[in-house]
Amino acid sequence: MDNLFLNNKIYLEGSVASELSFSHEMYGEGFYNFQVEVMRLSDTTDLLNVTVSERLITNLDLSIGSDIIVDGQLRSYNKFVDGSNRLILTVFARNIEPCAERSKNPNEIFLDGFICKEPVYRTTPFGREIADVLLAVNRAYNKSDYIPTIAWGRNSRFCQTLEVGDNIRVWGRLQSREYQKKVSDTEVINKIAYEVSISKMEKVNKEDIILENGEQSEEEQTITTTEFTTTEFTEKEVM
Helix, strand or coil, X not given: CHHHHCCXXXXXXXXXXXXXEEEEEECCEXXXXXXXEXXXXXXXXXXXXXXXXXXXXXXXXXXXXXXXXXXXEEEEEEEEXXXXXXXXXXXXXXXXXXXXXXXXXXXXXXXXXXXCCCCEEEECCCCCEEEEEEEEEEECCCEEEEEEEEEEHHHXXXXXXXXXXXXXXXXXXXXXXXXXXXXXCCCEEEEEEEEEEEEEEEEECHHHHHHHHCCCCHHXXXXXXXXXXXXXXXXXXXX
């Protein structure tokens, strides 16, 4: 079970960008959502969703503009929005504290998961090579988080060799990206996509897993060999 807390790790430094809003309650514990603005090296920003327990924010200043550090995991769930299901990504905070000084790497994520859709390789109109990879990252109690990732350059070409069910590890950052969606011949709407931008990746062989972890438990074997079908989770099941 402990290994499932090591396959999904995210670290953010940023500024609180929205008021806290109540999300839900589970077993008497309240959870709240808010957004944090994280600066990139290019001086652009990512506006990211955070979910936090009320028990972590007692006596903590989360007013808009406050600088904070968030340690946690990237979670996903489906939400019915504008007549259709949308995959929502949120950083589930395991620890939040004030940020006294910004580091050089304010946005870092590590994921160890399984490819659950055939990677899509393409070239942009500006000639950049990219690949879209949907990753299923195992969680406790036989749940999984489905996380869109994007690879660039030689990493995108490497993704062409990968297949559904392959175990990969990726390092990178969580980003928000604005795009336009055409809903009719005369109407275009602005939307925001959340994805992990990959800076480093590797394929994991089954032999490597056994060498690292020793003999697998029955639970781990079941999770590793599960069939990759997208499962719908509610907002409460983010925990």
